[in-house]
Amino acid sequence: MGADFVTLSLTPLLIGTLAAIACALPGNFLVLRRQALIGDAISHVVLPGVVVAFLITGTVSTWPMLLGAAGAAVVAVVLIELIKRVGRIEPGAAMGVTFTSLFAAGVLLLEQSDTSGVHLDVEHALYGNLESLIWFSGEGWHSLLDPAALADLPPELFRMAAAALLISLLVVLFWRPLKISTFDEGFAGAVGIPTTLFSFGLVITAAVAAVAAFDAVGSIIVIAMFICPPAAARLMTNRLELQVLWSVAFAVLSAVLGYVLAGYGPLWLGGQIAVSAAGMIATVSGVILALACLFAPHRARIGAPKGS
Amino acid sequence: MSAATLELASDEGRQIAHPAPAESPLAVRELTVSYGEKPAVFSVDATVPAGSMTAIIGPNGAGKSTLLKAALGIVPRISGRVLVFGQPLAQAMHRIAYVPQRASVDWDFPTRVLDVVLMGLYRELGLLGLVRRQHRERALACLERVGMAEFAGRQIGQLSGGQQQRVFLARALAQNADLYLLDEPFAGVDAATEKAIIDVLKALKAEQRTVVCVHHDLATVTQYFDHVLLINLRKIAEGPVATAFTAENLQKTYGGRLATAHIDQLKLPTV
Numbered sequence: 347m348g349a350d351f352v353t354l355s356l357t358p359l360l361i362g363t364l365a366a367i368a369c370a371l372p373g374n375f376l377v378l379r380r381q382a383l384i385g386d387a388i389s390h391v392v393l394p395g396v397v398v399a400f401l402i403t404g405t406v407s408t409w410p411m412l413l414g415a416a417g418a419a420v421v422a423v424v425l426i427e428l429i430k431r432v433g434r435i436e437p438g439a440a441m442g443v444t445f446t447s448l449f450a451a452g453v454l455l456l457e458q459s460d461t462s463g464v465h466l467d468v469e470h471a472l473y474g475n476l477e478s479l480i481w482f483s484g485e486g487w488h489s490l491l492d493p494a495a496l497a498d499l500p501p502e503l504f505r506m507a508a509a510a511l512l513i514s515l516l517v518v519l520f521w522r523p524l525k526i527s528t529f530d531e532g533f534a535g536a537v538g539i540p541t542t543l544f545s546f547g548l549v550i551t552a553a554v555a556a557v558a559a560f561d562a563v564g565s566i567i568v569i570a571m572f573i574c575p576p577a578a579a580r581l582m583t584n585r586l587e588l589q590v591l592w593s594v595a596f597a598v599l600s601a602v603l604g605y606v607l608a609g610y611g612p613l614w615l616g617g618q619i620a621v622s623a624a625g626m627i628a629t630v631s632g633v634i635l636a637l638a639c640l641f642a643p644h645r646a647r648i649g650a651p652k653g654s
Numbered sequence: 655m656s657a658a659t660l661e662l663a664s665d666e667g668r669q670i671a672h673p674a675p676a677e678s679p680l681a682v683r684e685l686t687v688s689y690g691e692k693p694a695v696f697s698v699d700a701t702v703p704a705g706s707m708t709a710i711i712g713p714n715g716a717g718k719s720t721l722l723k724a725a726l727g728i729v730p731r732i733s734g735r736v737l738v739f740g741q742p743l744a745q746a747m748h749r750i751a752y753v754p755q756r757a758s759v760d761w762d763f764p765t766r767v768l769d770v771v772l773m774g775l776y777r778e779l780g781l782l783g784l785v786r787r788q789h790r791e792r793a794l795a796c797l798e799r800v801g802m803a804e805f806a807g808r809q810i811g812q813l814s815g816g817q818q819q820r821v822f823l824a825r826a827l828a829q830n831a832d833l834y835l836l837d838e839p840f841a842g843v844d845a846a847t848e849k850a851i852i853d854v855l856k857a858l859k860a861e862q863r864t865v866v867c868v869h870h871d872l873a874t875v876t877q878y879f880d881h882v883l884l885i886n887l888r889k890i891a892e893g894p895v896a897t898a899f900t901a902e903n904l905q906k907t908y909g910g911r912l913a914t915a916h917i918d919q920l921k922l923p924t925v
Contacts, residue, residue, distance in 0.1 A: 522776065522781060523776070523781070525765075525773075529759060529760075529770075532723065532754040533752060535728040536726045537773075537777055537829075538777065580764060584765075584811075
């Protein structure tokens with residue numbers, strides 16, 4: 347692995363890995379709270395948000411896109427709550443209705459607006475553009491010590507690193523109340539933990555991960571990483587502390603293995619071209635979950651035996 | 655400010671500070687709670703005497719659990735006041751331990767028995783306080799009190815219903831509170847667990863602590879409790895078992911759903 351690797355693959359690998367970690371961390375709590383679909387919802391509504399931001403500003407630069415996506419995520423969360431309360435519809439259905447209609451609206455909006463001059467389309471929203479995040483100045487491992495070359499790293503890398511770092515810090519800092527309120531909301535409220543704030547904060551954190559990851563890796567990875575690594579990790583252990591570590595390990599494994607398989611897998615099979623890295627990373631995470639379902643040590647959910 | 659107003663102000667100050675007729679651990683005034691448009695608890699006044707063992711009794715959907723949750727601030731109240739040891743809830747929260755219904759949580763949650771008991775030390779440990787050996791020992795001692803010490807390392811999903819209930823009680827013991835609020839602690843538990851729980855609750859009472867249980871089994875009321883609060887949306891009656899737990903009040907609470915023959919079997923106190 348030499349200069350080519352540094353130029354072509356190092357940054358996509360890092361960005362994919364950071365995105366996977368940023369999504370898997372809040373995913374653990376979402377899955378345990380049976381809110382895994384929230385991640386799905388948020389990553390879909392990012393599309394209309396980005397399109398609206400583009401229509402308003404006329405550019406695809408970072409900050410308008412992020413603000414648009416964040417705005418859409420907030421709109422979606424509010425809509426879901428509204429549909430739940432006003433329509434008295436169960437949460438899963440409320441989420442499903444909200445994110446599919448907003449995503450569809452985003453597709454229509456995108457089709458009707460002139461985005462020919464910029465890189466913005468539905469495929470981009472789904473798969474991202476991981477492979478194109480090339481480090482042009484990265485001419486070899488020595489470039490890692492060259493300030494000029496480092497300044498030329500794709501901005502997505504810094505954005506994703508900042509998001510992953512922020513989310514990790516939040517999880518560590520609020521670990522205890524987050525764990526207690528996820529397990530037993532009533533008790534949490536009675537010991538003074540602001541449970542509504544935490545459940546809203548968790549959704550916002552997931553939205554931050556989804557929005558930061560969206561541009562670089564697309565929504566397929568985001569959705570897969572919210573659910574697959576945490577779900578597989580749950581089957582590996584009966585302790586939340588270890589589950590979260592396992593989920594990070596699975597997220598990293600999915601990103602690295604998926605990226606490598608996408609790039610080289612078809613070649614090994616005699617094919618000519620590489621396949622989508624985002625698609626392969628998500629697929630690998632699904633395969634890991636399937637393997638965990640079959641072979642993981644704690645896959646048997648032991649029901650409470652009767653009597654004591 | 656003149657001397658006269660000063661005196662008036664201090665007079666008022668004294669008046670506010672004084673009225674402490676053996677402050678009740680839990681007093682609610684005109685408490686109303688509603689889910690949607692339908693009220694669940696309507697204008698309930700109740701005073702739990704210090705050191706008592708009080709049962710909250712009423713039919714399903716009468717608002718018993720809701721009353722507890724509203725008193726704890728877990729569900730929002732529409733109107734009314736809650737005083738805990740004479741203070742607003744926010745200032746006295748640390749003196750309460752709450753045991754929710756066992757069925758309200760997912761016992762598949764990835765955690766061990768000892769970790770659940772350690773949750774009872776949350777107020778003490780705070781966000782980032784390290785769990786030290788003394789904390790673990792205290793949690794273990796609480797498990798010992800409910801006869802569950804040997805299960806400390808088990809995943810909670812591997813326990814029976816009765817054992818899970820005892821773990822919840824141990825978590826409340828770890829809070830070292832003055833007022834214990836339990837939501838149906840005897841629901842669906844085996845006889846051994848029921849005995850273990852009532853022994854612990856009686857020990858708490860002997861330590862001058864106050865215990866309030868939402869309770870379903872009318873047959874054990876006279877045996878376990880000394881005070882009752884009968885509610886069905888509104889308060890029907892409250893007071894010592896001897897005077898408030900009467901056939902007449904039960905008929906009012908259960909709205910004729912309780913057969914007379916059933917009431918006869920309850921060995922009600924003769925008034």
